[in-house]
Amino acid sequence: xxxxxxxxxxxxxxxxxxxxxxxxxxxxxxxxxxxxxxxxxxxxxxxxxxxxxxxxxxxxxxxxxxxxxxxxxxxxxxxxxxxxxxxxxxxxxxxxxxxxxxxxxxxxxxxxxxxxxxxxxxxxxxxxxxxxxxxxxxxxxxxxxxxxxxxxxxxxxxxxxxxxxxxxxxxxxxxxxxxxxxxxxxxxxxxxxxxxxxxxxxxxxxxxxxxxxxxxxxxxxxxxxxxxxxxxxxxxxxxxxxxxxxxxxxxxxxxxxxxxxxxxxxxxxxxxxxxxxxxxxxxxxxxxxxxxxxxxxxxxxxxxxxxxxxxxxxxxxxxxxxxxxxxxxxxxxxxxxxxxxxxxxxxxxxxxxxxxxxxxxxxxxxxxxxxxxxxxxxxxxxxxxxxxxxxxxxxxxxxxxxxxxxxxxxxxxxxxxxxxxxxxxxxxxxxxxxxxxxxxxxxxxxxxxxxxxxxxxxxxxxxxxxxxxxxxxxxxxxxxxxxxxxxxxx
Amino acid sequence: xxxxxxxxxxxxxxxxxxxxxxxxxxxxxxxxxxxxxxxxxxxxxxxxxxxxxxxxxxxxxxxxxxxxxxxxxxxxxxxxxxxxxxxxxxxxxxxxxxxxxxxxxxxxxxxxxxxxxxxxxxxxxxxxxxxxxxxxxxxxxxxxxxxxxxxxxxxxxxxxxxxxxxxxxxxxxxxxxxxxxxxxxxxxxxxxxxxxxxxxxxxxxxxxxxxxxxxxxxxxxxxxxxxxxxxxxxxxxxxxxxxxxxxxxxxxxxxxxxxxxxxxxxxxxxxxxxxxxxxxxxxxxxxxxxxxxxxxxxxxxxxxxxxxxxxxxxxxxxxxxxxxxxxxxxxxxxxxxxxxxxxxxxxxxxxxxxxxxxxxxxxxxxxxxxxxxxxxxxxxxxxxxxxxxxxxxxxxxxxxxxxxxxxxxxxxxxxxxxxxxxxxxxxxxxxxxxxxxxxxxxxxxxxxxxxxxxxxxxxxxxxxxxxxxxxxxxxxxxxx
Ligand SMILES: [Zn+2]
Numbered sequence: 001x002x003x004x005x006x007x008x009x010x011x012x013x014x015x016x017x018x019x020x021x022x023x024x025x026x027x028x029x030x031x032x033x034x035x036x037x038x039x040x041x042x043x044x045x046x047x048x049x050x051x052x053x054x055x056x057x058x059x060x061x062x063x064x065x066x067x068x069x070x071x072x073x074x075x076x077x078x079x080x081x082x083x084x085x086x087x088x089x090x091x092x093x094x095x096x097x098x099x100x101x102x103x104x105x106x107x108x109x110x111x112x113x114x115x116x117x118x119x120x121x122x123x124x125x126x127x128x129x130x131x132x133x134x135x136x137x138x139x140x141x142x143x144x145x146x147x148x149x150x151x152x153x154x155x156x157x158x159x160x161x162x163x164x165x166x167x168x169x170x171x172x173x174x175x176x177x178x179x180x181x182x183x184x185x186x187x188x189x190x191x192x193x194x195x196x197x198x199x200x201x202x203x204x205x206x207x208x209x210x211x212x213x214x215x216x217x218x219x220x221x222x223x224x225x226x227x228x229x230x231x232x233x234x235x236x237x238x239x240x241x242x243x244x245x246x247x248x249x250x251x252x253x254x255x256x257x258x259x260x261x262x263x264x265x266x267x268x269x270x271x272x273x274x275x276x277x278x279x280x281x282x283x284x285x286x287x288x289x290x291x292x293x294x295x296x297x298x299x300x301x302x303x304x305x306x307x308x309x310x311x312x313x314x315x316x317x318x319x320x321x322x323x324x325x326x327x328x329x330x331x332x333x334x335x336x337x338x339x340x341x342x343x344x345x346x347x348x349x350x351x352x353x354x355x356x357x358x359x360x361x362x363x364x365x366x367x368x369x370x371x372x373x374x375x376x377x378x379x380x381x382x383x384x385x386x387x388x389x390x391x392x393x394x395x396x397x398x399x400x401x402x403x404x405x406x407x408x409x410x411x412x413x414x415x416x417x418x419x420x421x422x423x424x425x426x427x428x429x430x431x432x433x434x435x436x437x438x439x440x441x442x443x444x445x446x447x448x449x450x451x452x453x454x455x456x457x458x459x460x461x462x463x464x465x466x467x468x469x470x471x472x473x474x475x476x477x478x479x480x481x482x483x484x485x486x487x488x489x490x
Numbered sequence: 491x492x493x494x495x496x497x498x499x500x501x502x503x504x505x506x507x508x509x510x511x512x513x514x515x516x517x518x519x520x521x522x523x524x525x526x527x528x529x530x531x532x533x534x535x536x537x538x539x540x541x542x543x544x545x546x547x548x549x550x551x552x553x554x555x556x557x558x559x560x561x562x563x564x565x566x567x568x569x570x571x572x573x574x575x576x577x578x579x580x581x582x583x584x585x586x587x588x589x590x591x592x593x594x595x596x597x598x599x600x601x602x603x604x605x606x607x608x609x610x611x612x613x614x615x616x617x618x619x620x621x622x623x624x625x626x627x628x629x630x631x632x633x634x635x636x637x638x639x640x641x642x643x644x645x646x647x648x649x650x651x652x653x654x655x656x657x658x659x660x661x662x663x664x665x666x667x668x669x670x671x672x673x674x675x676x677x678x679x680x681x682x683x684x685x686x687x688x689x690x691x692x693x694x695x696x697x698x699x700x701x702x703x704x705x706x707x708x709x710x711x712x713x714x715x716x717x718x719x720x721x722x723x724x725x726x727x728x729x730x731x732x733x734x735x736x737x738x739x740x741x742x743x744x745x746x747x748x749x750x751x752x753x754x755x756x757x758x759x760x761x762x763x764x765x766x767x768x769x770x771x772x773x774x775x776x777x778x779x780x781x782x783x784x785x786x787x788x789x790x791x792x793x794x795x796x797x798x799x800x801x802x803x804x805x806x807x808x809x810x811x812x813x814x815x816x817x818x819x820x821x822x823x824x825x826x827x828x829x830x831x832x833x834x835x836x837x838x839x840x841x842x843x844x845x846x847x848x849x850x851x852x853x854x855x856x857x858x859x860x861x862x863x864x865x866x867x868x869x870x871x872x873x874x875x876x877x878x879x880x881x882x883x884x885x886x887x888x889x890x891x892x893x894x895x896x897x898x899x900x901x902x903x904x905x906x907x908x909x910x911x912x913x914x915x916x917x918x919x920x921x922x923x924x925x926x927x928x929x930x931x932x933x934x935x936x937x938x939x940x941x942x943x944x945x946x947x948x949x950x951x952x953x954x955x956x957x958x959x960x961x962x963x964x965x966x967x968x969x970x
Binding site for chain 2: 082083084090092097100102103104106201202203204205206208209210236237238239240316317319320323324325326328329330339340343363366367368371375
């Protein structure tokens, strides 16, 4: 019999409804799994055992009295530690916020609470979501459950590792340049970034405001669609929130790909991509064609400059977003002779090297005399990318590419070389710049037994067709199974 | 050398909306420190701004009142600088596309009217307040700084004039007119002493007859119109002195010291600051559609210039009309006097004359005096009915302003009522004729200049309370 910690959301919800499981039992199962895996994996920064069990008991009372509030009621879920949770420590993996207890819930957290979700705890990330390996955490790295010598990807590596290891049934991440999709690819999960504006950013610690989106990390496409539907929708507390209804994630699941036009982006499917990843990509494309999709090859030349544009826009925004961490009102404070001195010391000591690197980069890009050459130029590139993608979506229903250029790499392999770390997001960044939805689906394992992801991209508000194609790919691909952790097996 | 001052004024107006610019917290400066705060205006992690639609409406009103063009789409920017009372360490402001741009107002000084162009009016948020605690209360020796964030995020409109102002008096007139208009719009209580309206002046000088601007100095910390005028005057003279002695003016910010009557350099604090403006990614562009703009325009109250023209139409002289229309308390008193039935020019004379003089002498706002429009109308009626001389009326006005009661009571209490009762006057006249029969015979015989003598005698016996015209009539009737 399957350990309940390895259930999908759909399986767990069915078991709850059928009375075969209780929310408390499910929660105990993932907590037990965490107690076995955490020493090796370190997916969590905080595990809220008592809060989770209390929420599970409440869910069980609702379910047993026939008042379940929806498909997520009673299901244990992990939250990335950059989402405000009232009364539960939230740090963004930064020393500057160590011990910080938020006085409010972010909108997504509030919605999931109302939907009955059980929060297992807060997961590790690259500090302030800046990184692609979860090694830039002030509280130590997370390891990939598929191979503990490798990274889980990042920045949502903690949520990805928790779901992969079974210490949560699903997780939430945030994606600024690929921070959901790349860890999903590296941990063998489905990871999805919605259209910018569909999911509220209220209560998400901002990295780059014009790029950040919260999204699900799950075992299956259907789970991702359900979790996406629970968190999407207009929020009056976020002025950039899309005012209309969010497109359905579930309505076209199982509808196949027959007659759909699938575009391959040449610039994202060749240079710099690992051979095994390319092979898995081609196999998947062939399967889509065999299933009736029309395959179109496209060129989007501006994507070649996307990485450069991203590394000006995101740091510029973060340089302002992170200015509030100054030791005055909350968080770390290192005293100094003057207020200015206190602020400088607090920030120098409180931020890690990657965060400082990006703040400096962003500050420089916005400086008088440089603004137009850097930030201004990056915005023009961004406009070009949006136009090229819009033109491409005139011809095709979805675009596809590999998600990450290679399977998971070893810890420490890229920490001394920021540029090679930045290359991790080469395929994922364009959709953040264009604001379009994109997701990663696992399509196979490498010869070393590491997962490989496949990216599906769709036009703005194209979630329905994107989930439809992703579900078809899941159906057409071989099941990669679950990682085998010795600590659990023994 | 002869120097010409070139002055621009920057004004910050705190809008008195119910809630703050980007959150639901109340705008209330009386509240206990740090009680009107929330995650947004405290800059907590994860909080996001949502713009206040009323504030956008009100800045549009301000722009329309200053004859500005209104941008259909304008943009919020982040202005980055670290300061402990600024929660996010950036201020949400506007940069290249403000809500309002390219307006003007006409300013009159000593009968001469000049058009001062308004460069822009843009929307931003206020900061919190720092309270420096220490032995002297000064920032340098402070041992502790307390922060109150109740003001953080209050909607602020910055109105920037072009450098069209040419004298300290004109700077003052511009500031006063601007304050009057803002107060008339009802969007701010616009009180200088409470900082809800704040004026900074950019002052430079150039040789008369030349075009290029000199180096400009920003002068801050003026908390009355008088100190604005004094500070600008001082700064003009200081710069002229520096240049006359062969020196150069530094581009800097200077603080006006009201007590010493001088400006001090603040150079230690600000270098050449680079605010690294960039478009605020948390907010969409502000849209003011033509339809909305027209709706807002329809709600504009009568503005001072139009009001002055209306008063002239009622028969008030131009100078008085401008004074009345330009001062909120005078305008309110004048309107209520008219409503109570006072003749326009009579009320205008008293309000711009005795009442204004009293207000200055007593340093008391007219609205804080005991005078009402009813009083003004009553007083005017008494003069009209000859029961008060116009001299006595002015005296009565003084007593009413001081709170002694209504005009009739005051006039009676001070024995200022004219005798216009014909019986009483006739017996007084007959008494005087009886005492001066010789002179009366000469008057009756055609020596007309003696009429003055008889009127004077009647005034003497009535203690000055007789209506001289009525007395004259009675004497003439005795001759005939
Ligand atoms: Zn607030």
